[in-house]
Amino acid sequence: MESTILIPEIRELLVQNDTSALKELFESEHPVRIAEWLAEFEPEEIRQIFSLLPPYHQASILVNFDKDLQVKVVMTLNRQEASRLFTAMPHDDRADLFKLLSEEEQEELLPSLAHAEREDIRRLASYPEGSTGSVMTSDYMALPPNITAEEALNRMRREAPDKETIYYAYVIDEDRKLLGFLSLKDLILANPKKKIEDIMHREVIFSRVTDDQEETARKIQKYNLIAIPVVNGNNALVGIVTHDDALDIITQETTEDMEKFMAITGSHESSAYLKTSxxxxxxxxxxxxxxxxxxxxxxxxxxxxxxxxxxxxxxxxxxxxxxxxxxxxxxxxxxxxxxxxxxxxxxxxxxxxxxxxxxxxxxxxxxxxxxxxxxxxxxxxxxxxxxxxxxxxxxxxxxxxxxxxxxxxxxxxxxxxxxxxxxxxxxxxxxxxxxxxxxxxxxxxxxxxxxxxxxxxxx
Amino acid sequence: MESTILIPEIRELLVQNDTSALKELFESEHPVRIAEWLAEFEPEEIRQIFSLLPPYHQASILVNFDKDLQVKVVMTLNRQEASRLFTAMPHDDRADLFKLLSEEEQEELLPSLAHAEREDIRRLASYPEGSTGSVMTSDYMALPPNITAEEALNRMRREAPDKETIYYAYVIDEDRKLLGFLSLKDLILANPKKKIEDIMHREVIFSRVTDDQEETARKIQKYNLIAIPVVNGNNALVGIVTHDDALDIITQETTEDMEKFMAITGSHESSAYLKTSxxxxxxxxxxxxxxxxxxxxxxxxxxxxxxxxxxxxxxxxxxxxxxxxxxxxxxxxxxxxxxxxxxxxxxxxxxxxxxxxxxxxxxxxxxxxxxxxxxxxxxxxxxxxxxxxxxxxxxxxxxxxxxxxxxxxxxxxxxxxxxxxxxxxxxxxxxxxxxxxxxxxxxxxxxxxxxxxxxxxxx
Missing domain, CATH: 1.10.357.20 (SLC41 divalent cation transporters, integral membrane domain)
Known part of the structure; x- marks a missing residue:
C-alpha cells in the first residue's frame, strides 16, 4: 500500500508537534485512507492526532477502524472527549461500539451524554445480533405529510449535516407510522408549492426490526435502494438500513456461509485472518x-x-x-x-x-x-x-x-x-x-x- | 410469493382488453414486482402489456427480467417500438442487452436509433466481459468547474430524469478530465452564488475502464460510495458504476467463487438454478x-x-x-x-x-x-x-x-x-x-x- 510511505512522516510531524502540517494532511484525505494509516499507530498517538481534529472528523475516521482499535482509542479519551466523539458518530456505529465497552465503561460514559443520545444508544444496542434492528441507524430524514416541497427542502438543508443520508426522506404521521417516501430527486424536481403528500410514493418497500439482517440486505439489493426504512411492532418508523450496510452484511454472510461449507466455526464479524491467533x-x-x-x-x-x-x-x-x-x-x-x-x-x-x-x-x-x-x-x-x-x-x-x-x-x-x-x-x-x-x-x-x-x- | 394470486387476474384483464384497469394496476406497483409477475407470461402477452405503458416504464420493468426474457420480449417488438424502448433504457443495461442480440438483429436495430445512442451502445458494448468498462453506465451527471451552485442545481433539475443517479455530480474540464466531484447534498447546502470549483472535493476515488469489475465493486464498498467515476486511458471521464451494480457484482463473484470451490464450471451470470437444463x-x-x-x-x-x-x-x-x-x-x-x-x-x-x-x-x-x-x-x-x-x-x-x-x-x-x-x-x-x-x-x-x-x- 502506498500509505506505508506516509507513516514515518506522520510520526515525525507528531514528534515535532507540527500541528498545522498534521491538520492540513488530514483535512484533504479520505477518512477511510486516514484510518488505514492510523491503524499502524498506538492508541495514545491516535488520541494525540484526534485532539487536533473536530469531533465529526474524528468520528468519520474512527468508524473505519476495526472494532478492537475503536475500543482501545475510546479508552484513551477522557469523559468529555469521549462524549463529544460519541455525539458526532453515526448512530448505528456508536451503538455497536457502545455494546463492546465493559459495563463500567458504559456507566461512566452515559451520564456525560445528552438524554436523546443516551436513549438512542440504549435502544439501538437492545436489538439482538443478526436482526435488522441491530444494523439500522436512527439518523434518517423524516417529514410530515402536510408541508410543501419547498419547506421540506429547507428542512433538509437545516438537518442534512446530522443525517446518514438525505437522498431519501420518509413521510410519517404523528404516531410515526410510515405513510410514504420521496427521494431528494423527487423533491428538487417537484413544484415547490406542492404538498409532500401529493408528491410522495405511497408504496414503500420496508423491513421490520425483527427481520433477519440478510433478508433486509437482499431487499435493498433486489429493489436497488439507497436505504430501506425499518418499522417496529407498531408499524412506527424507527430507523433505516443504508446501501453500504447492505454490502457489508452480504459480504459477511457469504464469508460465513463459505466457512460453514468448509467446516470452520466462529463468526468473522471483526476478526481478520492475520489478526486471529x-x-x-x-x-x-x-x-x-x-x-x-x-x-x-x-x-x-x-x-x-x-x-x-x-x-x-x-x-x-x-x-x-x-x-x-x-x-x-x-x-x-x-x-x-x-x-x-x-x-x-x-x-x-x-x-x-x-x-x-x-x-x-x-x-x-x-x-x-x-x-x-x-x-x-x-x-x-x-x-x-x-x-x-x-x-x-x-x-x-x-x-x-x-x-x-x-x-x-x-x-x-x-x-x-x-x-x-x-x-x-x-x-x-x-x-x-x-x-x-x-x-x-x-x-x-x-x-x-x-x-x-x-x-x-x-x- | 403473493404475486401468484395476481397472475390470473392480469390474464383476465388482458383477455377482456381492459386497458384502464391494467394501466392503473401497473402504475402503482414497483417495477421489480411487476417484472416478477410478467416473468410468468408469454413474450407476446408482455408485448401487449408494454404497448399500454410509456417507454420509460417499459424500460424499468424490462431491466428486471432475466437476460433471456429481455431478448425474447425485444424480439416481439417492431423496429419503432424497440428503438423507443432502447432509448429509454439505462445505458449499461441496454448495452448488455444489445450484446445478446444476433448480428442481424443488431444491424436491424441500429439505424432506427439516434446517432448518440448508437455510439453509446457501441462504446459500452466494446469493453471486455469482467472489466469495469463492461459494467459502467454513461448516464451520469457532469458539470463544468466555472458555474455557480445555483446554475448547477438548475442544470441537474433539467437533466435529472435522464440520469442514473444525480446524487453525485462529476466536475470535468473541456477534455473531460476529472477535476473533482460533489454530492447533491453539498450542492443544496452550498451558498448558491459560489462556484462549483470552490465547493467540489478534489480528491476523487475513481476506477479505470480496464480495472477488474470486482476491484471497482470493492472500492465502492470500502469508501461507502453511491457511485464511482470511471476514466479511460487518457484520464477522461467515460462512465460511472453505481452502488447497486457493486452489490450485484460482489454477489455474482462470490457465487462463482463458491462454485469453483465445489468444482462447478460455467458462469452463473444470468442462469438461475431452475432455469438451467x-x-x-x-x-x-x-x-x-x-x-x-x-x-x-x-x-x-x-x-x-x-x-x-x-x-x-x-x-x-x-x-x-x-x-x-x-x-x-x-x-x-x-x-x-x-x-x-x-x-x-x-x-x-x-x-x-x-x-x-x-x-x-x-x-x-x-x-x-x-x-x-x-x-x-x-x-x-x-x-x-x-x-x-x-x-x-x-x-x-x-x-x-x-x-x-x-x-x-x-x-x-x-x-x-x-x-x-x-x-x-x-x-x-x-x-x-x-x-x-x-x-x-x-x-x-x-x-x-x-x-x-x-x-x-x-x-
Missing amino acids: PLEHFKNRGVWVFILAILGLISGMIVQRYENLLSQFAVLVTFMPMLAAAGGNTGSQSATLIVRALALKEITPKDVLKILFKECQVALLLGILLGGMAFGRVLLQGGTMTIPNGYSLSLIGLAIAIALALQVLTSTLFGAILPIIAAKMKWDPAVVASPSLATIVDITGLLIYFNTASYILGI | PLEHFKNRGVWVFILAILGLISGMIVQRYENLLSQFAVLVTFMPMLAAAGGNTGSQSATLIVRALALKEITPKDVLKILFKECQVALLLGILLGGMAFGRVLLQGGTMTIPNGYSLSLIGLAIAIALALQVLTSTLFGAILPIIAAKMKWDPAVVASPSLATIVDITGLLIYFNTASYILGI
Whole structure:
C-alpha cells in the first residue's frame, strides 16, 4: 500500500508537534485512507492526532477502524472527549461500539451524554445480533405529510449535516407510522408549492426490526435502494438500513456461509485472518476436524467389517478413493447449488419436487459417466489384477460400476435435500453442506459399495 | 410469493382488453414486482402489456427480467417500438442487452436509433466481459468547474430524469478530465452564488475502464460510495458504476467463487438454478467430476502398489478414510480462509511468510489432535486387530499417528500456499481450492501414509 510511505512522516510531524502540517494532511484525505494509516499507530498517538481534529472528523475516521482499535482509542479519551466523539458518530456505529465497552465503561460514559443520545444508544444496542434492528441507524430524514416541497427542502438543508443520508426522506404521521417516501430527486424536481403528500410514493418497500439482517440486505439489493426504512411492532418508523450496510452484511454472510461449507466455526464479524491467533484459528477449525475424523473412523470400521470381501477382491480397494471422491464431489456440488439458490431466493423449499427431479437426471448422467469410467478401467487393466477363480472381469467391472452410479445418485440427492430440509426447519442451509456432507456420503457410499459388490458377486 | 394470486387476474384483464384497469394496476406497483409477475407470461402477452405503458416504464420493468426474457420480449417488438424502448433504457443495461442480440438483429436495430445512442451502445458494448468498462453506465451527471451552485442545481433539475443517479455530480474540464466531484447534498447546502470549483472535493476515488469489475465493486464498498467515476486511458471521464451494480457484482463473484470451490464450471451470470437444463448442469459439473475421478483412480493405483503392506497390516486400511477426511478438511479450511482473506484484501501475496508461520502452528495443533485420536483408537481397540508377530500395538499406533500428523501439516500448507501462488500469478485463487485440492492431498497423503508406515514398521 502506498500509505506505508506516509507513516514515518506522520510520526515525525507528531514528534515535532507540527500541528498545522498534521491538520492540513488530514483535512484533504479520505477518512477511510486516514484510518488505514492510523491503524499502524498506538492508541495514545491516535488520541494525540484526534485532539487536533473536530469531533465529526474524528468520528468519520474512527468508524473505519476495526472494532478492537475503536475500543482501545475510546479508552484513551477522557469523559468529555469521549462524549463529544460519541455525539458526532453515526448512530448505528456508536451503538455497536457502545455494546463492546465493559459495563463500567458504559456507566461512566452515559451520564456525560445528552438524554436523546443516551436513549438512542440504549435502544439501538437492545436489538439482538443478526436482526435488522441491530444494523439500522436512527439518523434518517423524516417529514410530515402536510408541508410543501419547498419547506421540506429547507428542512433538509437545516438537518442534512446530522443525517446518514438525505437522498431519501420518509413521510410519517404523528404516531410515526410510515405513510410514504420521496427521494431528494423527487423533491428538487417537484413544484415547490406542492404538498409532500401529493408528491410522495405511497408504496414503500420496508423491513421490520425483527427481520433477519440478510433478508433486509437482499431487499435493498433486489429493489436497488439507497436505504430501506425499518418499522417496529407498531408499524412506527424507527430507523433505516443504508446501501453500504447492505454490502457489508452480504459480504459477511457469504464469508460465513463459505466457512460453514468448509467446516470452520466462529463468526468473522471483526476478526481478520492475520489478526486471529493460531490458537483461535485452531479452535475455529479443530471442532469440525475432530467431528469429521470421528466419522472417518466410523468409515474405517465399515471397511474393517468387509475385510473378508476385500481380501478376496483386492481390486475393490483400488476403487475406494474414486468412490469417496465421486460421492464427496457430486454431493457438495448439488449442496452448493441448492444453498446458493436458496440464499439468492431463486428457489424455495416448495420447489423440492422440481429440484429432486432435476437432480435425479443430472445424477444419472454423472453416474453413467463415472460408472462407465470404472467399468472401462477394470476391463483395460484387468490383466494386472488378482481375481478369484470363477469370476469374470466384466462381472467385477459391472459390480463396481453399478455401486459407483448408486453412490453418485444417493450423494447428489443427499446434497440437494439436506439444505432444503434445513431451510424448511429454519436452520441455516450452509451448516449441512460439505465437508460434513462429504463425510456422511462417505459412510453411506461404503455401505452401498460393499453391499452392491457382495450382492452382484454373490458373496 | 403473493404475486401468484395476481397472475390470473392480469390474464383476465388482458383477455377482456381492459386497458384502464391494467394501466392503473401497473402504475402503482414497483417495477421489480411487476417484472416478477410478467416473468410468468408469454413474450407476446408482455408485448401487449408494454404497448399500454410509456417507454420509460417499459424500460424499468424490462431491466428486471432475466437476460433471456429481455431478448425474447425485444424480439416481439417492431423496429419503432424497440428503438423507443432502447432509448429509454439505462445505458449499461441496454448495452448488455444489445450484446445478446444476433448480428442481424443488431444491424436491424441500429439505424432506427439516434446517432448518440448508437455510439453509446457501441462504446459500452466494446469493453471486455469482467472489466469495469463492461459494467459502467454513461448516464451520469457532469458539470463544468466555472458555474455557480445555483446554475448547477438548475442544470441537474433539467437533466435529472435522464440520469442514473444525480446524487453525485462529476466536475470535468473541456477534455473531460476529472477535476473533482460533489454530492447533491453539498450542492443544496452550498451558498448558491459560489462556484462549483470552490465547493467540489478534489480528491476523487475513481476506477479505470480496464480495472477488474470486482476491484471497482470493492472500492465502492470500502469508501461507502453511491457511485464511482470511471476514466479511460487518457484520464477522461467515460462512465460511472453505481452502488447497486457493486452489490450485484460482489454477489455474482462470490457465487462463482463458491462454485469453483465445489468444482462447478460455467458462469452463473444470468442462469438461475431452475432455469438451467439437466444437460447444462451435467456439463457444468461433469468436467470436474471426471477430472477428480481420474485423480481418484491414481490414488487407487497407489493403494494397489502397497497391497503387500496392507495385507500384512489390515489395520492400515481402517485408517484410510480418516486420513482422506483429515487431509481434505484441513486443506480446504486453510484454502478457504486464504482465498477469502485475499478477496477481501485482508492479506496480499507479500504476507506469505506470516501466513505460512501461522498455518504451521495451526497445523501442528490439528496434527497433535488427530494423531492423538488415531493413537488412542489403535491402543483401545487393538484387541480386535490382526497384527503380525513381533510388532507392538504402540509402534503401529505411533506409525499411524505420525503419518496422520504429517498429512495434516502438508495439506494445511498446500491449502494455504496454492491460493497465494495463484494470486501471485494473477490467476483466480478460487480455482485451486477444494475439491481439486482435496483430491491432490489425497494422493500426497496416501504416499506419506504408506511411506511413513513402511519406514517406522521397517518393511
